[in-house]
Amino acid sequence: MTTIGSSPSSRRSTPIWPERELLFPLPGGWQRLIVEASACRSCPGLRGSRPVLGASDGPVPAPILLIGEAPGRHGAVRTGVPLHGDRTGQHVEHLLAVAGVPREAVHRTNAVLCHPADERGRNRRPQAAEIGRCARWLAWRLQVVDPPIVVTLGAVPLASLEQIAHHGLRLAEAAGQPTRWEGRWLLPLYHPSPRALARRPMGRQEEDWRALGALWSKVTSA
């Protein structure tokens, strides 16, 4: 079994999504990803929004990549920082503290970079086509951030990663259980939004996030 914290050179050097390689921009650095993704207007239903990404997303490279669903209107849309500025962001800070993970170790993003809004401007779930189009930017980010630990929050980012490379995981069965995926640890977690807490209460989520703390301890002690 591959050990936690294996060096980047020991991981795959081939493209993450080889059969769709022509859809990808040439591999480039973080600054280039920001410039190119910021100009993306590929989703017809999201043209009233702008991609949320930038230097405030976190360190590059980073030991942990935290992937949410999409920018929320009271959070990332307002602050320009993924998983920040609303109650979901507060819950993320709390759960990182429960896990014993320093926020400086975490790079944050969303599976869909633009804000999916309904006709009244409220948050809506991203459509499958939107998740599919935006997976290219997530795949590119995985390359440049190169995290030993990938954490998904909710079913949407888990579906996005499935398009990048097969994992076959379902959130209900896999939550809180680290799995090897593409030379990294993949830890599926429930989304900590106030609405999602109805399905996975905070006490259960705190238990789930302690699995992240255990992974973090192994990575930092390796």
Ligand code: SF4
């Ligand atoms: S959601 Fe992603 S793919 Fe769609 S327009 Fe925004 S950046 Fe482009």
